[in-house]
Each structure stands twice: as C-alpha cells, then as structure tokens.
Amino acid sequence: MKLSQGLSFLTALLICGASATAQTYRLPGQHGAQHGELIASQTNTVEVGNTTRYLESLFEEEEEPEFDIYTEGWESGFVNCYRNATVPQTAVIDVSKYAMPHPGYITSPYGYRKKFRRMHKGIDIKANTGDTVRAAFDGKVRLTKYEARGYGYYVVVRHTNDLETVYGHLSKFLVEPDQYVRAGDPIALAGNTGRSFGSHLHFETRYMGYAINPAAIFDFANQTTHTDTYTFDKNTYQNARNFSPEANAAYAAQYRATHKVEYGSAARKSTSTSSKSSGSRSYKVKKGDTLSRIASRNGTTVQAICRLNGIKSSAKLRPGQTLKLK
Numbered sequence: 001m002k003l004s005q006g007l008s009f010l011t012a013l014l015i016c017g018a019s020a021t022a023q024t025y026r027l028p029g030q031h032g033a034q035h036g037e038l039i040a041s042q043t044n045t046v047e048v049g050n051t052t053r054y055l056e057s058l059f060e061e062e063e064e065p066e067f068d069i070y071t072e073g074w075e076s077g078f079v080n081c082y083r084n085a086t087v088p089q090t091a092v093i094d095v096s097k098y099a100m101p102h103p104g105y106i107t108s109p110y111g112y113r114k115k116f117r118r119m120h121k122g123i124d125i126k127a128n129t130g131d132t133v134r135a136a137f138d139g140k141v142r143l144t145k146y147e148a149r150g151y152g153y154y155v156v157v158r159h160t161n162d163l164e165t166v167y168g169h170l171s172k173f174l175v176e177p178d179q180y181v182r183a184g185d186p187i188a189l190a191g192n193t194g195r196s197f198g199s200h201l202h203f204e205t206r207y208m209g210y211a212i213n214p215a216a217i218f219d220f221a222n223q224t225t226h227t228d229t230y231t232f233d234k235n236t237y238q239n240a241r242n243f244s245p246e247a248n249a250a251y252a253a254q255y256r257a258t259h260k261v262e263y264g265s266a267a268r269k270s271t272s273t274s275s276k277s278s279g280s281r282s283y284k285v286k287k288g289d290t291l292s293r294i295a296s297r298n299g300t301t302v303q304a305i306c307r308l309n310g311i312k313s314s315a316k317l318r319p320g321q322t323l324k325l326k
C-alpha cells in the first residue's frame, strides 16, 4: 500500500468509524530531543473515533495465539525463573540504551484477544523470513529454544537493566545461551516457526516474568523509546503509552512503500476467495471480517465498498455474504 492510499484508507476509516467514544492523545512532557523532532512533523492530537473497532480493522489477527512460554511451556519452570520471586510494586528501569528489535510496524498489538480468549503477551511486528532481529538492550542470552505449540524458535535475553526480552517465530539463531550481546547486535533471523501463519516477529518485554506492553516502552511508529526510563508499576504495566493508531497506520504505509513485504496467510486467504476477473471483483465474507479489514486487504476503501453494495459502513456482515469490490 502506498502512503497516499494508506492515508485515504485512514481518512475513510475515520469518517466511517466515528462515534461518541473519542479519545485525545497527548504527548508526555519529557521527551528526548530526537523523539520530539520525529513527532513534531506528525499530528498527534487527532480525535480518533471508536478506537477499538478502528484497531481491530487495522491489525491482522489471523495468527494463532502463542502459548506463554513463561507459564505454559512444558519447561516453563525453567523459563520463568521468577516464579517464586517477590516482585516490587514499582521499579524504575533504564531503557536509554536501546535498539529496535526490527524496523517493521505493529501487525498485532499486546492485549486480550477476544477471538482467541487469551492475552497476547507481546507485540507482533511485520518481518520477512530472514530479516535480522536485534537485541533490544545490552545483556546476556539466557535461552535459545524451540516450542512447537507456540513461539517456534525463540530467544530470551536477560538485560543489564533487569528486563528480559523474548523474540519468537525465528528461522535461525545467531547467538548461543550465555553469550553477551549489546543493544542492536544481531541475535537471530525472523521466520514463521511455531504457531504462526505468515512471517512475523513476536516480541515481548518482561520484568521478573511480568509481560509489559512493549508499546509502554517503545514507540514503534517513531522507532524510538518514549522516555529514557520506564517505570514498571504492577497496576499499569499492561497499558500502552501514547499509542496512536493513526501514527502506526502511517508508519505501516511508509514501511510498506519502502520495503518488500511478504504476506502471510491473511493475504493468501483473501485472494483465494475473491474472483480475479478484471471487470468486476467480489468477495465472500468470512467469519470475523469487518468492512475495514476487507477494504485494506483488497486495496479498496470502506466507502467504495459501501457505495458499490448500497450498504452503510455500520452494516452487519454475515459469513458467506458476497460483496462487490469493483
């Protein structure tokens, strides 16, 4: 998707998806100069209608949920060495020396996934098989393992700032346990192993076993951290910080325009159910589909689909229903 298309898609969503539950995004007072500059060029005080529905429409939720290696893997006792530790209520963590694990955009956020009725304890980042995955902070590799039901090949790094990071669905390890790494060092190649359908990087940030929302520490749309220190708080560690869906969508469009992006099962599925004739094109609605998702995957807009099919953007879709796309 080109940037212009991405933005018009965004605009369409904002128009079609407006509702009473608008939120205003604010920036914190203490931003690094670099971050300040990056975001200065963006509109960060846009009101976003119905954020949840908007997010659902943006992200691919085709992947199966990862089982939590810290609590559910058959070796979870080994993986979660913090099981019997007393975790403080709050802790200040130095994240000033960091590297982005991969430059891709977020395809699936942290949080509860209604579709699978479980928590997604990390963030999925768009990555092609073979892309370099980098250590987020300085530290020492704790584990390089394989979990067929979940993370596939994964790496756990214990950092000097007391965080641990987890990198899943890898295709190749570039490090061994007990190896010291610096922020930005290549540690693995991205892949599609384990319970994953389509290449991506599953990335977790943990403090003593608690899976923090990576978007509380990292600002993926601006490829930086929010602040130099992250304050872990047992009450709020699951919350994202200053997360802006439109910034993520704009970054995704920009990333797609400048990188070759491999598509996963989501793209394959939608092409298999839409006829390829040049004159007209139709799409058979699948369970869980939304107009926005269908539009984004077929290179069209919600408005165009509504117009072609004589329906409103709020129309309820039923599985098996055929929609004209062209």
Ligand SMILES: [Zn+2]
Pocket (backbone or CB within 6 Å): 066, 108, 120, 122, 123, 124, 201, 202, 203
């Ligand atoms: Zn994931």
